[in-house]
Amino acid sequence: MLGTSVTLQEHIRKQAEHDLGIRLRFIVADGSDVQRDGVMRPDGYDLYDQWFHSIDCLWPARALQPIDVRRIARWDEVNALPRTGRSGPIGSGASMNAGSVPAERLYVQADGSLGSTPGELISMLPLTHNADSFVYLPDELPDTLLSGEESWAWLLAPELAGRVALQADAAIGAIDAALAVQASGLMSFADIGNLSIEEIDALIGTLIEFKRRGHFAGFWSSFADAAQLAIAQRVVIQSIWSPAAVELERAGLRFRLACPKEGYRAWFGGMSISRLAHGRVLDAAYEYLNWWMDGWAGATMARQGYYIANPERTRGCMSDAEWAYWYDGAPAPAELPGPTRKHLVHVGQQRDGGSYTSRMSRIAVWNSVMDEHNYLVRRWTEFMRS
C-alpha cells in the first residue's frame, strides 16, 4: 500500500489486519514522492492511496487497473459529491467546476480515458475528503485583520511578514497561493483551477518577491512538519491539513481553522489498484477497499476531521455526540475521543466551518493538475529554490 501519512496510519493497519486476516505493508512518503512512485513503479505497490487529482498522472501512464464497482458492496452508498460533483445545496454553482473535479476523472470511458459518464469501472474508489483552508493563532493576529472577515488574503498580509508558511506541493500549494494572491487584489485569474502560462509566471513572480522580502517562514510537505512550524517556529498563519490541527490542539495552542470568505480548497482522496495486482493479491485489495466502506475507517477519519464518501454507514460506528460534532458542526455535547486517544474534544467545543454540508458547499476550487501542470511544477520549484 503506497500513500501518505494522511491515511496510512498504524492503528488503521492493525485494525484492518485484524478484521480481514491479511497482512498489510504501508509505504508512507510525502505527496509528490507517492505520485512519482505511483506512476513509475506499479510493481512496487498493490494499492495506491492518494488524491483524485493525481489520477491525471497515473492513469495515462497506465499504472492502474480499473476498479469494478460490482465488487464494491457498498458502492451505491457513495454520496453524490464524488459521483456527480454536486453535494446537496451548493452555494456557488460555477465555482464547483474549478480545478480537478473528482467526478470528471472517476469513470472509465469506452475509449479507456476517464470522464464523468457513469459506468461499472472506475479509476479510484472515492473515500476520504475535506475542504481545506488555513490555520491561524488569533492571539497573534492584529485587530486590523481580525475585525474583518476571514480571507485567504491574510496569508499575504504585510503585518504577518516572516510568520507565514505554505505547503510545498505544487498541485496544492500553488492553489493556496493563487487564492491568497487573488484575495489580496494583486492578481485575478480567469480560472483559478487551470492557470495560463502568463498567470503562472505572474503568480510565481509575485511569490518570489514576497519570499525575498522574508514573508515566508517555511514550507511544509507533511502535516507533522506543518504542526512543528506553528509549535516551534513561531508561524502564526499557514495553510493546513486537518491532522496537523490535532497536533496543535495537543500542544495547547489556541488556533482557528479559517472559513475564508472566498471559499475552501477541496480535495478528495481514494484508493486505486496497481495494474499488476492479480489473483489473491487482487482479491485482498478488493477486500481492503470494501473494508474502508464498512464504517470503522470512516469513523477514525472523522476523528481527525476528515469526511468519508459514505457517511451514513460511518454514523453507526460513531456516538451521537461524535456525529453531532464532526458531521453536524454542533458544539460537542460530551468529551470526545481522537483517533487513537481518549480525549481530544472538550464539551462545548465547536468545529470551525460548521457542518459537512456547509463546508463542502463552499468549495472555491479543487486540488488541481492543470493543463500547464508540467510548467507550473518547474516554476514552482524555482520559487521553492529562490
Added chain:
Amino acid sequence: MTMTRRASATPVVKAAAAGRAQQSLAGSDARLRYRLIHDQLKSAIALGRITPGLVLLEGPVARIFGTSREPVRKAFEMLHAGGLLHTFEGRGYLAARPDGSAAAPVRLPLSETALGFEEPPQPLDTRSHSERIYEQLEAAISLGIVFGHFRIDESHAAQSFGVSRGTVREALSRLRDLGLVEKSAYSHWLCGPLTARAVAEDYELRILLEPAALAAAARVLPAAHLQAACVELEQAIADPDSIDATALYRLEMTLHADFLHYAPNRKLLETIGRAHLPLMVNHAFYEAFKLHPERAMLLEHRAVLEQLVRGDIDAAAQRLADHLRAGHKRTLQRLKVMAVLPEPELPAYMQRIA
C-alpha cells in the same frame, strides 16, 4: 520567460530542406548500432573481460562507441533481458559474471580497457561530425525542454563534442530555424520549457494542414507503400506488445511524415514538420514508461489507411483530423505525467535556468 518549442528535425523537414542529408531518424542504421554494441559487450562479459559488477552508464559507453545514447540504452536493455546485466539501487547497470550471476557494484572510470577492448572500437557513426552533433543536440534539447528552461553553453558543448564553437553554433542555428532553441538579447542560447500551449498550437496547425497534405499526397501515393503500411499496422494491432517506443515512432512517421511527403507543396510540408513536437513528446513518454501503444491510436491509424485503400480521399483526410484531435487530448495528458518524472541525466552544456 516562455519559449514556444515549435519544431524538430522530423523527416518531413529534412526532406523539405533542400540539399540536406536525407536520413531516417530510426532507420536500419540505428538498429545496426545497438546490435553491434550488444554483441561486443555480450562477448566481453561472457569471456570475463569486463570486471563483474562494473557499473555501466549510457553516457560514457556511448562516447566509447562514438554513438548517441539511444542504441546503447537499447543494447543495455537487451543485455539485461539476457541476464548479462543486472539492475541495482543506483543509476546504470552492473556487468554480470561470465556465468550470469550478479556481483557487487564496482565503480571504475569507463574506458576501452574497462570494457574489455584491446583497441578502441571504430566509431559506429560514419556521418559527418556536424550532422552527428546536430542530432545529439536535438535529442538532448528535445528531452530537456520537458524538464525545464535551459541555457545551452556553446563553448562547453564545443568542448564536450571536441569540435570548434563554430560547428556547435552552426548546429544551434539550424535548431533555431526549427524553433527548438532561441537566442536571447544577450546572445545566450535558450530552450524550453515545453508547455501545454505549445503542444496545443502544434496540434491546431496539424489539424489544419495535415489533412490537406494527405489529400494532395493520396493522389500520388504508391499502392505498394500503402500496402506495406497496412501490413505493418495490422501486425501492430494483432500484437501491440511487440511495438516498443521506437517501433511506435516508426508507425507515426509512416503516416504523418512519409505519406505526406508525397504532397508536392514543399512549404506546406516544411510547416507541418515544424509542428511535429507532439510526436517527440509521445516518443519520450513511451520510452520513459516502456509502454506499448494504445489500441485506440492504432485503430485511428487503421481508419485512415482503410479510406486510402478504398480511394476515398476526403474520408481519409477526415479520419486523419479525427486522429489528430484524439491525439491532442492524449498528448496533453501525457505532458502532465511528465511533471512527476525525475529529471533525466542531461549533458553538462545544458545549464538550468529554471
